[in-house]
Amino acid sequence: MTKECLFCAIVAGTEPASLVYQDEIVSAFLTIGPVNPGHLLVIPNQHAAFLSDMDEETGAHLFTISTRLARVLRQSGLRCEGINLFLADREAAFQEIFHVHMHVFPRFSGDNFTISADWSVKPSRAELDRIALQIRQGAVK
Numbered sequence: 120m121t122k123e124c125l126f127c128a129i130v131a132g133t134e135p136a137s138l139v140y141q142d143e144i145v146s147a148f149l150t151i152g153p154v155n156p157g158h159l160l161v162i163p164n165q166h167a168a169f170l171s172d173m174d175e176e177t178g179a180h181l182f183t184i185s186t187r188l189a190r191v192l193r194q195s196g197l198r199c200e201g202i203n204l205f206l207a208d209r210e211a212a213f214q215e216i217f218h219v220h221m222h223v224f225p226r227f228s229g230d231n232f233t234i235s236a237d238w239s240v241k242p243s244r245a246e247l248d249r250i251a252l253q254i255r256q257g258a259v260k
């Protein structure tokens with residue numbers, strides 16, 4: 120736990136949160152800034168600012184619980200025609216709280232959530248293959 124981390128304080132119980140799930144590895148609670156009602160954050164209980172700070176077993180469990188909570192949201196009676204899972208790692212990706220968190224939130228047609236990108240640019244197969252090679256030659260083991 121770090122002194123000024125809001126999410127560590129939620130895990131410690133010194134800051135309020137509307138918890139929906141907690142075990143020895145992760146906690147899930149409603150965000151105070153929801154895209155839609157039922158918008159959850161799933162976090163590791165142990166502080167990890169970024170993905171690279173979190174061990175893989177914790178990350179796997181975080182994803183398992185996120186997918187289970189997505190199923191629960193669909194069955195909850197809340198308006199939910201679809202689900203987004205969203206994890207922002209570092210400021211350039213819009214991370215604002217520096218304790219890893221997976222957003223799990225209901226979607227429905229006509230809601231106000233958008234992702235803005237130019238999807239029209241289609242790289243050539245040669246360019247895709249070049250990038251794939253670059254990634255394969257990276258440090259993934």
Ligand SMILES: [Zn+2]
Nearest residue numbers: 124127166218
């Ligand atoms: Zn923290």
